[in-house]
Amino acid sequence: MKVLYFAWLRAKIGFATECVTPPTSVISVADLIVWLKCQSPGHASAFADTSCVRAAINQEFVDLEAKIPPGAEVAFFPPVTGG
Amino acid sequence: MKVLYFAWLRAKIGFATECVTPPTSVISVADLIVWLKCQSPGHASAFADTSCVRAAINQEFVDLEAKIPPGAEVAFFPPVTGG
Amino acid sequence: MTIRIQKECFDIGMEIERLVGQNTAIGGVTSFVGYVRDFSKESGVVAMTLEHYPGMTERMLEQIEAEAHQRWHLEAALIIHRFGRMTVGEPIVLVVTAASHRHAAFESAEFLMDWLKTKAPFWKCEETADGNSHWVDARESDDLAASRWDVD
Amino acid sequence: MTIRIQKECFDIGMEIERLVGQNTAIGGVTSFVGYVRDFSKESGVVAMTLEHYPGMTERMLEQIEAEAHQRWHLEAALIIHRFGRMTVGEPIVLVVTAASHRHAAFESAEFLMDWLKTKAPFWKCEETADGNSHWVDARESDDLAASRWDVD
Numbered sequence: 001m002k003v004l005y006f007a008w009l010r011a012k013i014g015f016a017t018e019c020v021t022p023p024t025s026v027i028s029v030a031d032l033i034v035w036l037k038c039q040s041p042g043h044a045s046a047f048a049d050t051s052c053v054r055a056a057i058n059q060e061f062v063d064l065e066a067k068i069p070p071g072a073e074v075a076f077f078p079p080v081t082g083g
Numbered sequence: 084m085k086v087l088y089f090a091w092l093r094a095k096i097g098f099a100t101e102c103v104t105p106p107t108s109v110i111s112v113a114d115l116i117v118w119l120k121c122q123s124p125g126h127a128s129a130f131a132d133t134s135c136v137r138a139a140i141n142q143e144f145v146d147l148e149a150k151i152p153p154g155a156e157v158a159f160f161p162p163v164t165g166g
Numbered sequence: 167m168t169i170r171i172q173k174e175c176f177d178i179g180m181e182i183e184r185l186v187g188q189n190t191a192i193g194g195v196t197s198f199v200g201y202v203r204d205f206s207k208e209s210g211v212v213a214m215t216l217e218h219y220p221g222m223t224e225r226m227l228e229q230i231e232a233e234a235h236q237r238w239h240l241e242a243a244l245i246i247h248r249f250g251r252m253t254v255g256e257p258i259v260l261v262v263t264a265a266s267h268r269h270a271a272f273e274s275a276e277f278l279m280d281w282l283k284t285k286a287p288f289w290k291c292e293e294t295a296d297g298n299s300h301w302v303d304a305r306e307s308d309d310l311a312a313s314r315w316d317v318d
Numbered sequence: 319m320t321i322r323i324q325k326e327c328f329d330i331g332m333e334i335e336r337l338v339g340q341n342t343a344i345g346g347v348t349s350f351v352g353y354v355r356d357f358s359k360e361s362g363v364v365a366m367t368l369e370h371y372p373g374m375t376e377r378m379l380e381q382i383e384a385e386a387h388q389r390w391h392l393e394a395a396l397i398i399h400r401f402g403r404m405t406v407g408e409p410i411v412l413v414v415t416a417a418s419h420r421h422a423a424f425e426s427a428e429f430l431m432d433w434l435k436t437k438a439p440f441w442k443c444e445e446t447a448d449g450n451s452h453w454v455d456a457r458e459s460d461d462l463a464a465s466r467w468d469v470d
Contacts, residue, residue, distance in 0.1 A: 007369055007441035008453045056439070059374035075371060079456030082368070082399065082440025083352050083411050083431060090217055090289035091301045139287070142222035158219060158287075162304030165216070165247065165288025166200050166259050166279060166420075179331020182351070190356040190406045196427070197349045199334070203418060204342040254342045266355060268431055269463070275348070276424045311421065 001068070003036070005046070006077035009053065012046040029055045030064040032074060052078055084151070086119070088129070089160035092136065095129040112138045113147040115157060135161055168243065169227040171218065173250040176260055185242045185262055192241045194268035196275040200259040202252050210294045213253045214302075219287035223247070230281045234263070237277070238270040245278060247286065277315050284312040320395065321379040323370065325402040328412055337394045337414055344393045346420035348427040352411040354404050362446045365405045366454075371439035375399070382433045386415070389429070390422040397430060399438065429467050436464040 004017050022035045033053070037044045047053060055062055056075040068074060087100050105118045116136070120127045130136060138145055139158040151157060168185070178199060186192055204211050227245050234243055242264040252258060261278045265271040290302040320337070330351060338344055356363050379397050386395055394416040404410060413430045417423040442454040 004371070006371055006439070007443070010369075011453075056371070056374060059371070059377050061437075075374070077371070077439065078441060078453065080436065080439055081442045081454045081456050082370070082438045083435040083460075087219070089219060089287070090291070093217075094301075139219070139222060142219070142225050144285075158222070160219070160287065161289060161301065163284065163287055164290045164302045164304050165218070165286040166283040166308075177331055178334055178349075179329055182330055186353070186407075188407065190353075192353055193355040194353065195351045197330075197351075198420065198424070199347045199349075200420065201338070201342075201344055201346065203345040255338075255340065268350065268352065269428075272350070272424065272428045272431075276421075279420055279424075 001032075001071070002073045003032075004073065004075040006075065008078060009046045009076050013040070013042045027067055028064070029057070029062060029066050029068060029074065032068060033064065033076075046076075054079055084154070085156045086115075087156065087158040089158065091161060092129045092159050096123070096125040110150055111147070112140070112145060112149050112151060112157065115151060116147065116159075129159075137162055168245070169224065169231055170244075170246045171220075171223050171227070172246065172248055175248070175257060176246050178257075178260060181244060181246065181260060182262055185244050185264055189241055189264070191266050192264045193266045194271045195262060195264045196268075196271040197260065197262045198275050198279055199257050200279070202254050202256050202258060204254045210296070211254060211292045212295050213251060214290050214292045215251045215299075216249045216258065217289045217291065218247075218249045222287050226286050227282075230278060230285060233281070234274045234278055238263075238265065238274040239267075240265050240270060240274055243274065243278070245282070247282070247288065249288065280308070280312045280315060283308040320397070321376065321383055322396075322398045323372075323375050323379070324398065324400055327400070327409065328398050330409075330412060333396060333398065333412060334414055337396050337416055341393055341416070343418050344416045345418045346423045347414060347416045348420075348423040349412065349414045350427050350431055351409050352431070354406050354408050354410060356406045362448070363406060363444045364447050365403060365445045367403045367443045367445075367451075368401045368410065369441045369443065370399075370401045374439050378438050379434075382430060382437060385433070386426045386430055390415075390417065390426040391419075392417050392422060392426055395426065395430070397434070399434070399440065401440065432460070432464045432467060435460040 005013050010016050033047050037047045057072050088096050093099050109118050116130050120130045140155050244262040246260040263271045263274040293299045396414040398412040415423045415426040445451045
């Protein structure tokens with residue numbers, strides 16, 4: 001599974017993208033976050049307050065409860081501030 | 084008194100501006116119209132339907148009931164179609 | 167206060183650039199350009215002539231722009247209105263509003279256009295391909311659009 | 319469908335001219351340009367860097383533009399959004415909508431901006447004169463503005 005980080009999530013984690021193989025118990029985006037938090041202090045810090053975290057699966061916005069399909073590209077970022 | 088005509092009023096009357104000296108009984112813009120209608124067939128045609136005629140006194144829109152102050156510039160034209 | 171009544175065409179990009187200048191408090195600029203269309207109500211329009219009331223036009227545009235500055239916090243505003251003969255596809259009018267927040271820029275630009283349509287002394291005479299010409303009637307929808315901004 | 323994500327600046331006048339082209343059904347064109355302001359919430363901002371999500375950005379802008387075409391009868395529409403580092407006073411985003419009637423042009427341009435602000439995956443990192451930088455927080459007022467266009 002490919003995971004992407006943007007803005008301050010990327011800054012806290014220290015890199016923009018990684019390939020991960022979470023256990024099969026990880027079904028939803030929220031599950032993935034719980035699992036990622038244990039990977040490094042940077043991950044733990046980035047995901048400390050998930051109320052500020054938004055996610056996309058295969059480049060479409062999703063709720064954190066969304067199920068992750070096989071081979072998905074999952075992205076994490078703060079609320080957008082474009083324009 | 085200086086009178087100006089625009090758009091199809093000007094076209095029907097045949098000129099854009101004239102200096103007139105109406106009798107003292109002409110108090111309002113509506114009075115002036117009644118008086119102007121007798122000045123030529125062009126005037127009569129231009130003012131045949133006053134529901135399509137708008138007026139300005141000294142370059143400010145006025146109702147046809149408005150009184151004309153001495154030395155005023157009075158203009159007649161159809162509803163505006165700018166922009 | 168920036169209003170211009172002119173026969174000549176205008177350069178939209180240059181006008182916006184000049185209006186924004188070095189003012190870094192500007193966060194958003196809305197512009198609107200009105201063009202000569204080929205299908206007002208009659209079709210086959212090839213050109214039109216805009217007649218106006220010199221003197222009163224300047225007065226009214228200044229009043230309209232002042233009203234916009236009173237209603238919204240604007241950093242800058244510009245109205246350019248052409249007169250004379252224009253062919254299909256040529257720009258007629260340019261309105262530009264600059265503000266720190268985008269909604270002020272959007273709303274005030276639309277307000278300026280709605281008021282221009284109903285309060286600026288301009289009259290359109292359209293020419294059709296057959297060589298005839300006719301004065302354009304005022305549209306009720308323009309009065310309706312302008313009345314949205316009445317405060318009474 | 320005309321959307322562009324680019325590092326480079328854009329020429330507003332040229333973009334409008336190119337979009338209008340020879341389409342004489344166009345009666346009005348609304349454009350909006352967003353600039354880097356010097357006083358977002360912190361003051362003393364001298365520059366900012368816009369990060370985006372390549373791939374998803376294009377997807378979202380296409381969706382947003384398609385939605386505008388569905389809601390209004392538009393002759394043409396253009397979205398240009400820059401990314402990378404920009405200094406105060408530089409333009410960030412350009413939205414242009416062309417329609418036969420001005421209200422469609424105005425409304426759809428404002429719609430595009432409201433949706434861009436809340437649905438396009440861009441993130442602003444501001445730099446202040448003291449050499450520090452910080453990620454800009456999303457504004458509730460932008461969510462509110464975008465929710466005006468919800469249909470349900």
